[in-house]
Amino acid sequence: MNRYLINLSYIGTRFRGIQRKIDKSAGQFQDPHTVQGVIEEALLKLRSVNVPTLKLSSRTDTGVHALHNTVHVDLERPNGKPYDVDRITKQLNRSFERDAQSLRILSTVHVPLTFHARLCAKSRTYLYRLAVLKKEFARDHARQHPHSRFIPIEEHDRCYFLGHPRFDIETFAKVARTFEGVHDFRTFMAVAKGNPRQQEAMHSLRRIDQIVVERGQTMTAAFNREQTEQFYDFWDVRIRGRSFLYRQVRRMVGAWVAAAEGRITDRDVYHMLTVPSQNSWCSNVFVAPAYALYLCRVEYDPVDLAFPSPVPSDDTDGQFSRAAAQPQDGTATHRNDCHVHGW
Incomplete structure (x- = not known):
């Protein structure tokens, strides 16, 4: 085998x-x-x-x-x-x-x-893509409404388009950074329907190593690019950690968007993070849609x-690729087996 x-x-x-x-x-x-x-x-x-x-x-x-x-x-x-x-x-x-x-x-x-x-797996990196309607257009009801505003077809089901006139990227980035480090993310854990195992109490401590909010860019073709960039600012949200709970990333992004739009306060976000409970979830927070989320990298x-010794092969050049799957620079100390970690 x-x-x-x-x-x-x-x-x-x-x-x-x-x-x-x-x-x-x-x-x-x-x-x-x-x-x-x-x-x-x-x-x-x-x-x-x-x-x-x-x-x-x-x-x-x-x-x-x-x-x-x-x-x-x-x-x-x-x-x-x-x-x-x-x-x-x-x-x-x-x-x-x-x-x-x-x-x-x-x-x-x-x-x-x-x-x-x-x-x-040593770490997993997720990307969440946002497109924020520029403020000069956000007060125009026709531009703001999700069913009438311009959305390039190339970005359909690829990016989360936001049109709230009060959206503030600085607030978004500020509350996002408070999630770095070790926290009990029970508030941000969804429970899968029909999964009795998740109904039971489970370990919900997780460590987020890094959260980066930076300017992104559209994936539209040249024909649509000028109009797309005229209306929207694109933002990439990168989140890296060893493991995540079920729908944790989407629920976190949903909370950050709600804070950036003024639907909840920074204090509300702090409460959700520091009082871990399904009861701490704010009703004004909507889970961010799945289609703007990308798993970018799994690192080992x-x-x-690596094999401890050469393995025989029947391919033509007698070589097998043993390169790491997008490895990080440097090598950790040797261990005989992989450690057990949650999702």
Whole structure:
């Protein structure tokens, strides 16, 4: 048996999230509407001895995109030798292209059996994209209304467009920075319907390493770019941490937007953060939409991806890529196994 780390990206609009949803009672074991289901179905074409089952590093909800997400899979080849990683990448991308899936494999890496895509992750970085209507247009009701204002089609389901005339980016950035560090984020944790495990008390302490609010740019083509930039200021919100709770990022961004628009005060945000409870959630806060959220990077320690000794291969040049999936500079001290961390 050999283990492979798969680096992938996708547009989440047409997927019901990344995690496969199956109905065993109905005898349904495949799910063509999730990222996991599509990849597992494509992996069957490799004809491994075992049935491929992905292990996810980071769950993304319906509509959330990924510039870089990771999974791992164990595959046993009939001859016992490892698969050529380039063959896996090409086979999967060929299948996705044929089926018109908004999904792309970036690379495949042969990794030791001690590696785990979720448990070995050092950090995850999310991007949330905002487009704020400029103040000279925000007081025009026609420009402000979400169903009449100009929104470039290229940014449809890719960016959160805001038209409130009082939106203040300085307030947004100020309250966002207070979320850095270790906090109990129970107020910002959603509970998945039908998941009894999440109904129970769970560990909700998380550390956010960095929150950056900086000017972004539109993804529109040249034809629409001038008009788009005339009306909107684009902002990128980058959030990096080791793990996050269910819908934590979207709920945090929703609170920051509410503060920036004056619907709640800085003190309200402070209360939600320092009095961790579902009862602390302000009713004037709306959860930020999924379509403007991107998982940008999942990082690993190169040590966790490396074999202790050379592994035989049957590819033409006898080499396997063992590069880290977008590793950070420097190498942490060696450890024999990956530490267990929450989502």
